[in-house]
Amino acid sequence: MEVHSTSGVYLLGIKNSVEEPLLKPAQFAQYTILFIQEGEGIFHADVGAFPFCGPVLLFATPLQVIYLEVSKPFPFTVLQFHGDFYCIEYHQADVGCNGLLFNNIYLEPFVKLSPQESKQFAQLMEQLAEELHAAIPSQMVLQACLQLLLAKSSSIKSRSLSEKQEPTDELMERFRLLLDEHYLHLHKPSDYASLLGLPPNTFTKRITKYFKKTPSLLIQERLILEAKKRLHLTRKSIKEIAYALQFGDEFYFSRFFKKLTGVSPQTFRD
Structure with a gap:
């Protein structure tokens, strides 16, 4: 399920892990979010290796080399959007994800979710999928759903960082x-x-x-x-x-x- 620009550029789409297992290194022109409700492994992003355990959201910027290292395959959702569809730099005041979820060389590129938060993100993914299934998907609705998903992710990430008790050097x-x-x-x-x-x-x-x-x-x-x-x-x-x-x-x-x-x-x- 995806939408394209009039010139054929991939703007936004959702697919499941059967279609895109990501078990081998890959690069995408879009921002990529992996929604994993159950499962664990290592998320490789360029030279970084980040252990994870679901439920979790994993984030990658355009053209990062990413893949999953897992001992046992599990289902997950891949959400991707192009910067021309939703520019995170221009909407920084609305979602606060640039430098927090994406484009941060210091932070781990994931957001750990509670069971309740996982249910909320599953619903958001379903809403996006339903709109993408429409005969003529509404760009306004898709952008609103994406903005909410990014804003909620940023809020959870910010809260988790403030609650960390690790000593600061x-x-x-x-x-x-x-x-x-x-x-x-x-x-x-x-x-x-x-x-x-x-x-x-x-x-x-x-x-x-x-x-x-x-x-x-x-x-x-x-x-x-x-x-x-x-x-x-x-x-x-x-x-x-x-x-x-x-x-x-x-x-x-x-x-x-x-x-x-x-x-x-x-x-x-x-």
Whole structure:
């Protein structure tokens, strides 16, 4: 069940796991949400590996390489939508999911659900499916259902983060702020270790333990996140974006982007 634009672009759709098992690495041009009511395994998103246990919602941004590693197959629902159908950046004030559910290099890309919340999301998925089954699906109704689903997901995620009792490492949280401030011109872990007054080896160990990623990967992902944003939301040329992100030339930028995402900047923009 899906809807397309007049030019044939896939805008929004729902399918079940029989149609799309996701047991092998795949990339999609759309934002992807996996709704798993029962089952457990590991959700792979690019180089990240995230253990999960249903009921849960898993989230992936366009062209991430994703797949499920499971010991026993189980049914689940795949909901996908294109940025041209519902732009999460433009609707940030309404749903608050950009940087929380999607496009966050620090948080685990899933929302754990209670049994009651799982029932509510099952109903929302059914409403979307019913509208998609209509002879002429209403884009307004589909967007409203999608917006509600994203807003509820963001609310649950925010609440779970505020309730976590895990101790906060102030130096590591300071690194997060420093990376957002300096990612354009500081590309080496040693640069951030120096700013925090830590030996490079100690810095790397603490970052990896705290964020479950190496500092080098976090720096690269922060650059890619900004590149994707500019490719999607601006009309600047690849060359202009490359120079804005402090790359020596557009060819180096293209190689860097493709190494991390598996596709070229132009392919991502298209």
